[in-house]
Amino acid sequence: MVPDESTPLSHSFSADQAAQPSRTREGILRRYTEQASSARIRVHDHARDEDGHLGDHEFEYRENDPARQGFGEATTADGLSAEEREDRTWVGNMLGFRRKLGPKYRYFAYYLPFLRWMSQYRLSYIRGDLVAALTMASLYIPMSLSYAANLGHIPPINGLYSIVFQAFIYALLGSCTQMVVGPEAAGSLLVGSVVRRSVDGGLSGEEDDILNARIAGLVTGMAGAVFFLAGLARLGFLDSVLSRSFLRGFISAIGFVILADQLIAEMGLSRQAKAVHISHESSVEKLVFLVRNAHDAHGLTCAVAFGSFAIIMVLREMKKRLQPRYPSVAYVPDRFIIVVLSAIITWRCSWDQKGLEVLGKVESSTGSPFSFHWPFIPTHMKHIRAAMADSFLIALLGFFESTVAAKSLVAGDPKPGEGLQGITLSANRELVALGAANLVGGCFSSLPAFGGYGRSKLNAATGGRTPMSSIFFSLITIICVLFLMPYFYYLPKAVLSSMISVVAYSLIEEAPHDIKFFLKVRGWSELFMMFLIVATTIFYSLGLGIAFGVGLSLLSVIRHSTKPRIQILGKVPGKENEFENAENCPHGLEFFDGCLIVKIPEPLTFANTGDLKTRLTRLELYGSTFAHPALPRIRPSASNQNIIFDIHGVTELDGSGTQVLTEIVENYVRRGVRVFFCRGPHAKSPVYRMFERGGIIETCGGTRHFVGTVDEALRITKMESVTEYYRDNPEGGAG
Numbered sequence: 001m002v003p004d005e006s007t008p009l010s011h012s013f014s015a016d017q018a019a020q021p022s023r024t025r026e027g028i029l030r031r032y033t034e035q036a037s038s039a040r041i042r043v044h045d046h047a048r049d050e051d052g053h054l055g056d057h058e059f060e061y062r063e064n065d066p067a068r069q070g071f072g073e074a075t076t077a078d079g080l081s082a083e084e085r086e087d088r089t090w091v092g093n094m095l096g097f098r099r100k101l102g103p104k105y106r107y108f109a110y111y112l113p114f115l116r117w118m119s120q121y122r123l124s125y126i127r128g129d130l131v132a133a134l135t136m137a138s139l140y141i142p143m144s145l146s147y148a149a150n151l152g153h154i155p156p157i158n159g160l161y162s163i164v165f166q167a168f169i170y171a172l173l174g175s176c177t178q179m180v181v182g183p184e185a186a187g188s189l190l191v192g193s194v195v196r197r198s199v200d201g202g203l204s205g206e207e208d209d210i211l212n213a214r215i216a217g218l219v220t221g222m223a224g225a226v227f228f229l230a231g232l233a234r235l236g237f238l239d240s241v242l243s244r245s246f247l248r249g250f251i252s253a254i255g256f257v258i259l260a261d262q263l264i265a266e267m268g269l270s271r272q273a274k275a276v277h278i279s280h281e282s283s284v285e286k287l288v289f290l291v292r293n294a295h296d297a298h299g300l301t302c303a304v305a306f307g308s309f310a311i312i313m314v315l316r317e318m319k320k321r322l323q324p325r326y327p328s329v330a331y332v333p334d335r336f337i338i339v340v341l342s343a344i345i346t347w348r349c350s351w352d353q354k355g356l357e358v359l360g361k362v363e364s365s366t367g368s369p370f371s372f373h374w375p376f377i378p379t380h381m382k383h384i385r386a387a388m389a390d391s392f393l394i395a396l397l398g399f400f401e402s403t404v405a406a407k408s409l410v411a412g413d414p415k416p417g418e419g420l421q422g423i424t425l426s427a428n429r430e431l432v433a434l435g436a437a438n439l440v441g442g443c444f445s446s447l448p449a450f451g452g453y454g455r456s457k458l459n460a461a462t463g464g465r466t467p468m469s470s471i472f473f474s475l476i477t478i479i480c481v482l483f484l485m486p487y488f489y490y491l492p493k494a495v496l497s498s499m500i501s502v503v504a505y506s507l508i509e510e511a512p513h514d515i516k517f518f519l520k521v522r523g524w525s526e527l528f529m530m531f532l533i534v535a536t537t538i539f540y541s542l543g544l545g546i547a548f549g550v551g552l553s554l555l556s557v558i559r560h561s562t563k564p565r566i567q568i569l570g571k572v573p574g575k576e577n578e579f580e581n582a583e584n585c586p587h588g589l590e591f592f593d594g595c596l597i598v599k600i601p602e603p604l605t606f607a608n609t610g611d612l613k614t615r616l617t618r619l620e621l622y623g624s625t626f627a628h629p630a631l632p633r634i635r636p637s638a639s640n641q642n643i644i645f646d647i648h649g650v651t652e653l654d655g656s657g658t659q660v661l662t663e664i665v666e667n668y669v670r671r672g673v674r675v676f677f678c679r680g681p682h683a684k685s686p687v688y689r690m691f692e693r694g695g696i697i698e699t700c701g702g703t704r705h706f707v708g709t710v711d712e713a714l715r716i717t718k719m720e721s722v723t724e725y726y727r728d729n730p731e732g733g734a735g
Contacts, residue, residue, distance in 0.1 A: 128463025133472030138333030161446035171467035173433035209365035221442025222391035228435025236427025249530035253537035255507030266305035268298025305494035402451035601649035604657030648679035
């Protein structure tokens with residue numbers, strides 16, 4: 001079998017094969033062994049005959065090992081004699097090397113990761129992948145039904161479509177081999193808000209399951225389109241746009257909103273809520289409604305819901321505590337058991353006839369198990385406009401959660417034989433994979449699906465090593481959709497609500513840790529943002545909370561990127577070429593009469609040079625960028641006769657930054673101030689060329705004003721002229 005290009009591989013050949021004329025075979029094997037020592041290729045000498053000839057050998061290699069390049073792949077290289085070519089071909093054949101793959105295949109394998117992992121797949125992986133898939137199915141199939149029915153306000157079966165289609169597509173295109181995608185609480189809740197707005201606005205009916213499912217598919221498809229286009233535009237860096245405080249505040253607020261929503265169903269007050277349209281009010285108003293109508297709560301529904309919630313929480317805590325000592329506890333399908341038992345008890349005790357709401361007949365709203373419908377049609381334009389903002393936020397939150405999950409799973413290549421090799425995580429490919437998956441899912445009216453941290457960790461913990469576990473998960477769900485849906489008829493909705501409440505609790509339970517940390521480090525701005533988002537979402541609406549959070553995060557990013565970080569430097573006494581920020585260490589530093597040393601520790605672009613002149617003026621007047629401009633001048637003008645710029649951190653300089661810096665230098669020169677640049681870039685670098693094109697070098701006095709160190713610039717300032725310094729120090733300067 002032709003070896004895969006990235007997996008380690010062992011090949012054995014006998015002494016008869018090795019015992020070719022020693023001039024070529026023995027010598028070439030010995031030379032190869034010497035090269036292999038620096039290339040992580042192990043050569044095991046199993047036997048030598050009585051004459052000391054080579055016996056059986058086993059070679060292990062990796063595709064990217066440099067020693068490999070001389071064999072097999074390079075047999076057609078120019079400059080090799082016929083004998084050398086023959087020898088290298090022989091060794092390459094013994095080791096199983098194939099000729100170097102063409103660039104087209106490598107590009108395909110990079111952008112279509114399944115081409116890599118399928119060729120590496122081993123039969124030994126099937127057991128772990130299948131067990132992981134069964135474990136996930138027992139937990140997340142009921143959860144997906146809950147998300148669709150209780151949060152998305154669409155037929156329950158549409159929640160399963162997210163596993164059937166998105167999980168399968170991501171397994172083929174995703175770059176994180178152990179991540180499993182599926183519907184999440186936050187995305188499902190946002191889809192439900194779009195569906196409810198459509199019902200309120202008269203764009204769809206409360207009982208119009210087909211249209212409501214298609215609206216959900218439209219939101220999913222739009223989120224997928226955002227993903228896909230962002231991936232093509234290489235916007236994978238956007239996972240850092242939203243601050244941690246925003247995400248924690250928003251996710252905690254979503255958890256609170258979900259809890260308030262589910263309490264209505266758990267107390268059996270859904271009919272009363274519909275009568276007063278409370279489902280469209282804020283979470284606080286829902287809590288007030290619950291308190292006022294608590295006397296009308298349905299006893300059996302409350303008992304089933306709160307009993308299920310308590311049992312799930314107890315089992316959850318037990319598994320968490322037992323798993324470090326007994327890892328097999330992770331395989332126990334506790335929630336699936338609760339679902340099965342609750343359905344059986346409801347059927348046997350006829351609880352559905354005593355007022356307990358059950359899931360009922362679970363089927364597709366179109367009558368076909370998998371009905372294709374292209375979501376982007378002209379008649380849906382009114383829904384597209386209404387769902388645009390929600391779809392964008394779903395994509396943003398989904399990408400962040402997927403990135404967190406993927407980064408937590410990827411820790412370099414696994415050991416040989418324990419997983420897939422050579423598949424690297426790429427944020428841009430993740431965007432494309434998630435986009436393609438949700439575009440396909442949108443065509444089947446599914447909920448949005450992303451990589452979930454808990455689901456992916458469960459997959460890895462229960463034996464899932466490859467994307468095949470996602471494919472098995474998808475196939476199991478297909479079997480469930482086709483054959484097992486009638487058995488969910490007696491599943492109590494109260495149990496589904498309690499399962500979602502557990503998820504909502506998990507969204508909230510991490511908030512105290514973050515709050516404690518921000519209090520410890522005095523991160524008042526982060527705490528304020530968290531509080532503002534939570535309060536806005538709870539007391540007003542989810543949409544306003546989203547707007548506040550995204551707006552504040554973007555303002556924070558813009559403020560951070562546009563603020564110049566120039567520093568005034570002072571010399572550490574007794575140490576050569578060692579300078580510190582004078583604003584951080586105002587005492588114990590040495591300053592020089594007539595000199596202002598300014599460090600620019602960052603690239604200069606249009607984003608951060610707008611305020612550069614103002615900051616420099618403050619340094620000249622007060623020696624600090626933090627001084628209030630209303631204060632009287634502290635530094636005399638005589639202290640600024642020489643300006644020394646330490647530009648070691650200026651690794652990038654665009655046209656706007658060059659223009660501003662040129663104007664600053666010209667202003668200094670007109671005032672009779674000498675300007676020096678030290679620790680600058682190499683003369684052939686793009687930054688130095690921008691200095692030349694902008695006229696900065698010529699304006700400040702030529703290349704002699706560009707020196708290697710701050711100390712050298714200080715020595716020049718002591719001279720009457722730069723020419724005098726270079727006359728005495730002909731080797732000085734940087735140019």
